[in-house]
Amino acid sequence: MIIDTHCHLDFKDFDQDRDGVIDRARKAGVNRIVNVGSSIEGTRRSIELAKRYDIVYASLGVHPHEAKSVTDKTIDDFRALAKERKVVAIGEVGLDYYRNLSPKEVQVGAFKKFIHLAGDLKLPMILHSREADREVLDILRKEKEKDQTGVMHCFSGDEDFLKECLDLGLFISFTCNLTFKNAKNLREVAKGVPAERLLLETDAPFLAPQEFRGKRNEPSYLVYLVEEWSKVLGLSKDDIARITTHNANRLFKLNIEEPSEIAYPIRDSLYLNITNECTNACDFCIRYYSGFVKGHNLRLGKEPTLEEIQNAIGDPKRYKEIVFCGYGEPTTRLDVIKAVSKELKSNGVKVRLVTNGHGDLINSRPIVKELLGLVDKVSVSLNVDTQEQYNKICKPNFGADTYKKVLDFAKDCIRNNIETEITCLDLPDVDIKRCERIVKELGAIFRLRRMGVTG
Incomplete structure (x- = not known):
């Protein structure tokens, strides 16, 4: 059993074969999928997918690119949507200064609103940071409640950023870019991730593994990431699958039974x-x-x-x-x-x-x-x-x-x-x-x- 904790199956990239994508995921051993909201409409579509497919769960979020669309009404609407049975997180939210498709000050304001919303709802956060690592950390330290946690998704930072994320109690996930031939430095940083804080994600349709680079990514490709992590951490593929499944269950409360073992x-x-x-x-x-x-x-x-x-x-x-x-x-x-x-x-x-x-x-x-x-x-x-x-x-x-x-x-x-x-x-x-x-x-x-x- 493995869990894709971050993908976007609501995107139109999957309109022609969404059922097939889900079927292939099941056959690959993907038992749960967190479909991550990245816009107001995308969040609503994520909830509909969670209702349609038993293995899909939803998060509520607006990507920082879309931060200019966030209003107080958005937060009120999300607060109501959080009552849906299979909503498990707030995200993806954060800062993205790579393209600045929303002004920086607008991104910061929206990010703070979502941190407070997650705290009020007692939901974990799915965090996005691109060329804004210092600002993201500073805002989290100032705004989040002590026991609030979440995951730094699509991790691409250095060892110092990793340490600070871990010190904040965050989980860490890398996408299938960890499998890229030119990702040697990223794999070195990845060695510093404690297995107990590791999650798996595809970020589909983006960042397909090396074997399919340049093509559409999908949850079934998570098996390639499992194999890469087994090499990075010196564990078996079964170890990686089991550990990350437990971690995802712990963070997102995915109703997976974990009986005691002799x-x-x-x-x-x-x-x-x-x-x-x-x-x-x-x-x-x-x-x-x-x-x-x-x-x-x-x-x-x-x-x-x-x-x-x-x-x-x-x-x-x-x-x-x-x-x-x-x-x-x-x-x-x-x-x-x-x-x-x-x-x-x-x-x-x-x-x-x-x-x-x-x-x-x-x-x-x-x-x-x-x-x-x-x-x-x-x-x-x-x-x-x-x-x-x-x-x-x-x-x-x-x-x-x-x-x-x-x-x-x-x-x-x-x-x-x-x-x-x-x-x-x-x-x-x-x-x-x-x-x-x-x-x-x-x-x-x-x-x-x-x-x-x-x-």
């Missing part, structure tokens, strides 16, 4: 989410602000049974490795780890355990020898470089000496010839070089994790 693939690994219980309460933990990792819903209604876990795995040989890593600490269910791993190893599958290192404390005994022959690699989340930081940030259940016990667990893994990786986090007060020294002295592999990056 086994969840990322790249060529399969992760097992066997518990949500944890013996740390880390300040930075994603579980406190999101139920999702790389588009997977990891909120379990209950702890899965052994049979449910085995059924969720399916054929384990499809994956490079199977990893025990969920929203909780896997070693709280040591018997499950052992039973599942025994079956996996009988199939010649590599097994990795991601742990906070509390396994001995949780089970009131040393557990490493019980993992021998069952777990090939252990990844221990040490996170910080001192006991004081650990107690303050991770808040372990087992008291002030837990940090030392985590190191002892890692040492025991190393002594027993289990490949051992220790990870730390790039938190502001963490001495990364000291972390690396601690890990190297133990004889483990060091890996730095990035704050806010999961999966």
Whole structure:
């Protein structure tokens, strides 16, 4: 499933084969389309398309080229139109100083009106900026409410503009121009987009992908953009599809069900989410602000049974490795780890355990020898470089000496010839070089994790 969050199927470019365009989109896996209003009449046509096609949703907007047509009555009319069931956003709105088809001051006035309208209606904004990046940012900072968000569509700015958009809480979408042969610099900027803020769009009929450059674009061509993003971000095409679908559902409330998962693939690994219980309460933990990792819903209604876990795995040989890593600490269910791993190893599958290192404390005994022959690699989340930081940030259940016990667990893994990786986090007060020294002295592999990056 993929979602085209920005296209203009109401344009006359599609008058001859609109039904065919929708059919091709479905066949390509496009499950939702946001048809974006770019004029007063275009907005009304978008709503009609949303009524006609089940996969189409509408946004209300006036492109900055048409800003001179915006009056107070326009805003009142849009406020009424927003009551239509499938209206999901305000946009596209913003500034375009490339052609100045509406005077700059008129564009600014209209943009402010739409920001306030979106705030009143609690709808996200679909933002347009061309040769006006600084002004767009300044206006957003001054005019939008704190919790207002949206997407910077057809992104074409530099790394600084990207950072400032992200700091404002915006999602980011690039069109199929990301696939162009001469878009090397744009692809470099795109590497800085967190997957959790990425959306897909065609901006059809404009900017068809490289394979069809110069021709009319359409939602079915979104698959070419998915392929390009998989290269840019080092994820699988399925990852990109799933992540961006979740992001679009989160932003636009598209009524897509996202059930919780026990086994969840990322790249060529399969992760097992066997518990949500944890013996740390880390300040930075994603579980406190999101139920999702790389588009997977990891909120379990209950702890899965052994049979449910085995059924969720399916054929384990499809994956490079199977990893025990969920929203909780896997070693709280040591018997499950052992039973599942025994079956996996009988199939010649590599097994990795991601742990906070509390396994001995949780089970009131040393557990490493019980993992021998069952777990090939252990990844221990040490996170910080001192006991004081650990107690303050991770808040372990087992008291002030837990940090030392985590190191002892890692040492025991190393002594027993289990490949051992220790990870730390790039938190502001963490001495990364000291972390690396601690890990190297133990004889483990060091890996730095990035704050806010999961999966």
